[in-house]
Amino acid sequence: MIERLCARGLEPIDSASMRTWRVAFGVLMFVGVVRFFAYGWIDQLYVQPSFYFSYPYFDWVKPWPRWGMYAHFAALGVLALAIAAGVRLRLSAALFFIGFTYVELLDQSNYLNHYYLVSIVALLLVFMPIGRGAQTVPRWCLWALRAQVGLVYFFAGVAKLSTDWLLHAQPLRIWLANNTDFPLVGFLLDERWVAFAASWAAALFDLSLVFVLLWRRTRVYAFAAALVFHVATALLFPLGLFPWLMTANATLFFAADWPRRLLSRPRRPRSVPAPRSLTRIRRLGFALLAAHFALQILLPFRHMLYRSDVLWSEEGLRFSWKVMVVEKAGVARFYVTDPASGRQWTVYPRTYLSQRQEKMMSVNPDMVLKLAHHIAADFAARGHPGVQVRADVRVSFNGRRSRPLIDPSVDLARQRFLLTGYDWLEPSPRR
Amino acid sequence: MIVIAAVGCSAGPSGPDRRAQLVHDLADVVYLPILRELPPQTAELVARSEALCAEPTQATLDAARQAWRAARAPYKRSEAFRFGPVADLRVAGAIDFWPARSADIEDELAQTAPITETYVGGLGSTRKGLPVLEYLLFGELERLHDGGSAMRACDYVVELARDVDRRARELVAAWEPSGGDFRGKLIDPGSGGSPYAKLSDAVAEAANGLFAILEELEAAKLAKPLGHVDGGIPQPEAVESSLADNGAADMAANLAGARAVYTTEYGGATGMSFSQAVADLDAQLDADVRAKFDTCAAAFQAMGRPLADAVVNDPAGVEAAFTCAKELYTLFVADVAGALGVTPTIGDVDGD
Numbered sequence: 001m002i003e004r005l006c007a008r009g010l011e012p013i014d015s016a017s018m019r020t021w022r023v024a025f026g027v028l029m030f031v032g033v034v035r036f037f038a039y040g041w042i043d044q045l046y047v048q049p050s051f052y053f054s055y056p057y058f059d060w061v062k063p064w065p066r067w068g069m070y071a072h073f074a075a076l077g078v079l080a081l082a083i084a085a086g087v088r089l090r091l092s093a094a095l096f097f098i099g100f101t102y103v104e105l106l107d108q109s110n111y112l113n114h115y116y117l118v119s120i121v122a123l124l125l126v127f128m129p130i131g132r133g134a135q136t137v138p139r140w141c142l143w144a145l146r147a148q149v150g151l152v153y154f155f156a157g158v159a160k161l162s163t164d165w166l167l168h169a170q171p172l173r174i175w176l177a178n179n180t181d182f183p184l185v186g187f188l189l190d191e192r193w194v195a196f197a198a199s200w201a202a203a204l205f206d207l208s209l210v211f212v213l214l215w216r217r218t219r220v221y222a223f224a225a226a227l228v229f230h231v232a233t234a235l236l237f238p239l240g241l242f243p244w245l246m247t248a249n250a251t252l253f254f255a256a257d258w259p260r261r262l263l264s265r266p267r268r269p270r271s272v273p274a275p276r277s278l279t280r281i282r283r284l285g286f287a288l289l290a291a292h293f294a295l296q297i298l299l300p301f302r303h304m305l306y307r308s309d310v311l312w313s314e315e316g317l318r319f320s321w322k323v324m325v326v327e328k329a330g331v332a333r334f335y336v337t338d339p340a341s342g343r344q345w346t347v348y349p350r351t352y353l354s355q356r357q358e359k360m361m362s363v364n365p366d367m368v369l370k371l372a373h374h375i376a377a378d379f380a381a382r383g384h385p386g387v388q389v390r391a392d393v394r395v396s397f398n399g400r401r402s403r404p405l406i407d408p409s410v411d412l413a414r415q416r417f418l419l420t421g422y423d424w425l426e427p428s429p430r431r
Numbered sequence: 432m433i434v435i436a437a438v439g440c441s442a443g444p445s446g447p448d449r450r451a452q453l454v455h456d457l458a459d460v461v462y463l464p465i466l467r468e469l470p471p472q473t474a475e476l477v478a479r480s481e482a483l484c485a486e487p488t489q490a491t492l493d494a495a496r497q498a499w500r501a502a503r504a505p506y507k508r509s510e511a512f513r514f515g516p517v518a519d520l521r522v523a524g525a526i527d528f529w530p531a532r533s534a535d536i537e538d539e540l541a542q543t544a545p546i547t548e549t550y551v552g553g554l555g556s557t558r559k560g561l562p563v564l565e566y567l568l569f570g571e572l573e574r575l576h577d578g579g580s581a582m583r584a585c586d587y588v589v590e591l592a593r594d595v596d597r598r599a600r601e602l603v604a605a606w607e608p609s610g611g612d613f614r615g616k617l618i619d620p621g622s623g624g625s626p627y628a629k630l631s632d633a634v635a636e637a638a639n640g641l642f643a644i645l646e647e648l649e650a651a652k653l654a655k656p657l658g659h660v661d662g663g664i665p666q667p668e669a670v671e672s673s674l675a676d677n678g679a680a681d682m683a684a685n686l687a688g689a690r691a692v693y694t695t696e697y698g699g700a701t702g703m704s705f706s707q708a709v710a711d712l713d714a715q716l717d718a719d720v721r722a723k724f725d726t727c728a729a730a731f732q733a734m735g736r737p738l739a740d741a742v743v744n745d746p747a748g749v750e751a752a753f754t755c756a757k758e759l760y761t762l763f764v765a766d767v768a769g770a771l772g773v774t775p776t777i778g779d780v781d782g783d
Contacts, residue, residue, distance in 0.1 A: 174770070178450070178771075178772050179631065180448045180449070180450055180630070181448055181451065181620075181629065181630035186448065187448065327769065329764065329765050329766075329768040330765055331760065331761050331764040338662075341662075344663055345659070345660060346659040346660055348650050348654075348660070350650075394761055394765045396765045396769025396770070399712070399769065399770055400769075401716065401766055402761065402765035402766050
């Protein structure tokens with residue numbers, strides 16, 4: 001069966017769909033890079049901060065100096081255009097993947113689900129022969145991208161199967177009410193029933209979209225629904241390129257030759273080579289692909305290994321496509337005690353962080369811990385070694401009154417980052 | 432109560448969008464009325480400064496000091512909405528750069544260049560504004576009429592007051608519909624010239640102005656002088672307006688401005704408010720916020736005086752004020768922001 005599946009994966013199919021998608025992806029990435037320049041985000045996110053929330057085990061990833069960051073983003077822009085044009089695609093995609101992922105690894109507070117998707121897709125592109133002039137591609141390429149996009153939609157839908165989303169219409173009630181100036185229907189957006197209807201519709205949309213896109217009879221309607229959905233979210237919420245990226249991704253579910261049919265251009269038979277044999281290297285490739293998707297399926301469920309509520313503690317939240325399912329606001333203050341002298345300090349996060357970093361840190365235990373360690377190190381450097389660092393962090397969650405996120409009696413300077421979770425988190429207000 | 436329509440500006444939006452009404456009412460009930468209180472007070476400060484230098488007596492000095500305090504109050508109330516023209520025209524630095532740097536002021540007094548409108552207009556923030564006037568007016572009277580530098584000190588006082596007055600008028604003019612009409616830009620987001628693309632941007636601006644002054648009250652105006660950020664060593668020099676012992680009044684004005692922004696209640700007028708929006712979602716939260724404003728106002732009033740002494744010798748009252756300010760800020764940034772979905776400022780970076 002696996003042999004047959006692999007052999008089928010190697011069958012050539014028309015590359016028109018994937019090449020069209022590749023152009024869209026490259027252009028969107030270029031637009032994304034231009035936005036970083038235009039909005040001053042390079043300075044704001046990667047130059048001005050004096051402290052970065054690097055990811056665990058990636059502390060060695062540091063930002064370039066200012067000119068280097070600008071050059072880095074300029075290079076990403078060139079690589080995005082190269083991807084769009086299909087020029088040296090594998091090399092371009094590999095460099096784009098490395099360059100883009102490097103940027104994402106610099107600071108956890110800049111994590112976005114669609115940036116993670118971009119990194120994955122760029123990595124998959126490295127192995128896909130859909131550069132300029134490729135008339136056919138192995139079938140597995142299209143199916144791999146469809147699977148990746150499908151997992152995003154599906155797990156985004158699974159994340160919405162919660163009491164907050166379905167029974168309280170949160171956080172959509174909060175967010176929609178902030179869009180009452182939306183043209184034509186804005187006056188409805190602070191209506192309770194609209195929030196409920198939108199919540200249920202969005203959950204249904206995310207859970208079912210892949211299946212109705214795969215079924216030829218419903219495909220056109222499903223794509224139209226996806227278009228409406230993504231345009232609406234783009235207009236309502238500050239999602240950047242995410243809606244447009246997912247709209248482009250939805251075209252992958254059409255037949256492989258849809259651009260040719262659209263333009264009424266007949267397929268060129270001379271470009272279809274014979275099926276290729278299943279060599280050892282290709283077997284290894286399929287094994288790695290299978291491992292990748294196994295990981296992609298398991299990661300969104302890893303929060304079940306933690307005792308905490310994932311949306312409250314954010315343990316297992318990232319890399320799991322829990323898209324737009326939580327509204328949190330928090331405030332954090334740190335209290336430093338020098339046991340040797342008995343002196344105490346109140347440390348406001350703004351001392352070390354930008355406003356954006358502070359907002360993101362104030363609701364995330366990992367980042368609170370990381371800042372606590374940084375504060376301890378900073379005090380040690382200023383002649384106060386061995387200080388205790390405690391945090392008073394209050395967080396409101398999907399419209400509820402704020403509660404402590406962290407046990408304020410715990411000395412965070414003595415706590416380590418743990419993949420297995422923390423026992424110093426306060427319980428979720430949902431439980 | 433005077434309703435919003437009586438305030439004198441154009442009528443509010445006819446649609447049902449309460450957020451549009453909120454921004455409109457904030458502009459007409461709170462922002463503009465507070466700002467309009469400023470020029471009469473700064474004009475009085477100019478007049479009293481001129482009178483002081485014409486006849487430097489204790490009586491004219493006391494009158495100038497009183498005018499300085501009176502000018503400070505509306506400006507401090509306006510610090511609950513430090514966005515728009517106050518930032519664009521760099522008014523905050525010109526009127527109230529704090530803390531004053533005595534070395535810079537003494538250096539300026541030692542200069543010989545004639546002090547004129549142009550000269551003061553070109554000075555850096557550390558050499559002009561209300562804190563520099565405080566340094567000169569709340570020092571020794573002799574400085575203004577004895578010795579070789581008295582004439583320069585007096586000229587400096589008068590031109591500083593005139594510069595503050597000019598800046599205050601520029602600020603108000605930039606908001607007025609008959610001037611720069613920032614009011615119009617605020618209440619009509621998306622229109623040409625408005626810095627706000629969407630109504631939610633304007634609402635977020637208003638909310639963030641409120642959050643910012645509450646954060647400043649807690650961290651800069653109370654925690655810092657109490658020594659909480661300095662290992663428990665009080666920093667009396669960090670008390671605002673300590674020479675005039677006007678720090679408590681400054682904070683009370685800040686708090687009054689913040690309350691006016693939250694409730695859209697000012698000078699007997701009222702309008703659609705953050706308070707109503709919060710109450711519709713969580714009446715208890717709104718009641719808690721209002722009660723906390725009352726508690727903090729009383730706590731600020733009860734702080735020992737002079738405040739610079741109290742932070743060292745009688746800190747209990749200041750600590751109570753600090754605790755209250757901390758709780759009030761938490762209520763806003765964690766609870767009110769969470770209930771309304773008004774994100775504390777993070778710029779225009781994408782989400783999710």
